[in-house]
Amino acid sequence: MDGKRSLEISKNIGDFENNMDDEMDLRRGPWTVEEDYKLSNYISTLGEGRWNSLARFAGLKRTGKSCRLRWLNYLRPDVRRGNITLEEQLLILELHSRWGNRWSKIAQYLPGRTDNEIKNYWRTRVQKHAKQLRCDVNSQQFKDTMKYLWMPRLVERIQAASALSSTCSAATSCVPTPTDQSVMPSYDEGVNNNNTNMDHLGLTSNLSGKVTPGTSSVTVSPASGLTEYNMGSEVGKTETSYDPDQSLVGPQPTPSQNYLAAMQEQSYPNLFENINGIIPSYSDSVWNIGSDEDFWLLQQQQQQLLNNGSF
DNA sequence: AAACAGACCAACCGCAATAAC
DNA sequence: TGTTATTGCGGTTGGTCTGTT
Numbered sequence: 001m002d003g004k005r006s007l008e009i010s011k012n013i014g015d016f017e018n019n020m021d022d023e024m025d026l027r028r029g030p031w032t033v034e035e036d037y038k039l040s041n042y043i044s045t046l047g048e049g050r051w052n053s054l055a056r057f058a059g060l061k062r063t064g065k066s067c068r069l070r071w072l073n074y075l076r077p078d079v080r081r082g083n084i085t086l087e088e089q090l091l092i093l094e095l096h097s098r099w100g101n102r103w104s105k106i107a108q109y110l111p112g113r114t115d116n117e118i119k120n121y122w123r124t125r126v127q128k129h130a131k132q133l134r135c136d137v138n139s140q141q142f143k144d145t146m147k148y149l150w151m152p153r154l155v156e157r158i159q160a161a162s163a164l165s166s167t168c169s170a171a172t173s174c175v176p177t178p179t180d181q182s183v184m185p186s187y188d189e190g191v192n193n194n195n196t197n198m199d200h201l202g203l204t205s206n207l208s209g210k211v212t213p214g215t216s217s218v219t220v221s222p223a224s225g226l227t228e229y230n231m232g233s234e235v236g237k238t239e240t241s242y243d244p245d246q247s248l249v250g251p252q253p254t255p256s257q258n259y260l261a262a263m264q265e266q267s268y269p270n271l272f273e274n275i276n277g278i279i280p281s282y283s284d285s286v287w288n289i290g291s292d293e294d295f296w297l298l299q300q301q302q303q304q305l306l307n308n309g310s311f
Numbered sequence: 312a313a314a315c316a317g318a319c320c321a322a323c324c325g326c327a328a329t330a331a332c
Numbered sequence: 333t334g335t336t337a338t339t340g341c342g343g344t345t346g347g348t349c350t351g352t353t
Contacts, residue, residue, distance in 0.1 A: 052338070069322070104341060120320055
C-alpha cells in the first residue's frame with residue numbers, strides 16, 4: 001500500500017467513526033476500509049446485482065449506485081490499475097476516433113480498465129494535448145494529428161519495446177514479454193501495478209475476469225479515415241461471471257494485441273513511410289507524449305505536415 | 312517554507328433506458 | 333399499460349498530490 005492510500009485510509013477511518021452516530025444518514029464521500037471489506041465480502045459470497053438491497057443487507061449506509069460504482073471502479077478483482085500502457089493508449093485513441101465519448105463501449109476493449117479511468121485519461125491527457133496544440137479536441141486538425149503523428153508514434157514505440165523484450169528474453173529473462181499483459185510495463189512512466197484491490201483489505205479472492213479473444217481484421221474506414229477494426233462478436237468480451245473454479249487460461253492475445261497485430265499488418269506501414277519521408281528525425285526521437293519537449297516537437301511536426309499539404 | 316497552480320482521479324449527479332410490479 | 337425501482341452511462345466536481353515560484 002502506498003503512502004497516499006495509507007493516509008487516505010487513516011483519514012477515512014476517522015471520518016467513518018465520526019459518522020457512526022448518523023444512523024439514518026447515507027454516507028457519502030470516500031469509502032472506508034470497513035465499507036470496502038463489507039462490500040467485497042458480500043459480493044464474493046452472494047454476487048453482484050440488486051445494488052440497493054445489497055447495500056442494505058451488507059450493512060452499508062450507501063446508495064446502491066455508490067456501491068455499484070465502488071465495486072466496478074475499484075474493488076472488482078479484475079480491475080487493472082497503474083499507468084495506461086502504450087497499447088492501451090493506442091486503442092483508446094483509435095476507438096475514440098470511431099465512437100467518441102462512448103466510454104463504456106471503449107472500456108469493453110480494454111480488459112480491466114474502467115470507463116471512468118478511460119474518461120479520466122482522455123480528459124486529463126488527450127484534452128490537455130489538444131489544448132497545448134491550440135486546437136479543439138474534436139477538430140479535424142487534432143484528429144489528423146492523432147492519426148498521422150501520435151498513433152503511428154505509439155505503434156513504433158510498441159514495436160520498439162516488443163523488439164527489445166524479445167531480444168532480451170532470447171538472452172536472459174530480463175524484460176516481460178509483450179504478450180504477457182499482466183506484467184506489461186508502461187514505457188511512459190512506470191510499471192503497471194496489476195495487483196487486485198483486495199490487497200489493502202487483506203483479502204484473497206479466487207474471483208477472476210477472463211478475456212475471450214477471437215479473430216480480428218482491419219480495413220480502412222472511409223467514414224473515419226482511420227482503421228476499421230472488426231473484432232468479431234466475442235472479441236473483447238470480458239466475462240464477469242466470477243466462477244471460483246475459473247482460472248485464467250494460458251497467455252492469450254488480448255483485443256489490443258489483436259488490434260495492434262492487425263494494424264501493423266495492414267494499415268500503418270504506409271503511414272510510417274509517409275511520416276519518415278516528411279520528418280527525417282522522426283525515428284530518432286523518443287515519443288513520450290507527456291513531456292513539454294515532445295509537444296514542442298509535435299507542434300513543429302504538425303506545422304510541417306500542414307505546410308506540406310498532407311492534411 | 313509557504314503559497315499557488317495544475318494534474319490527477321475517486322466519487323457524485325442527472326438523465327435515459329430497462330426491468331419489475 | 334402505467335408507475336416505480338434499478339441500472340448504466342457520460343459529465344462534472346472536489347479533494348489530494350506534486351511541482352513551481
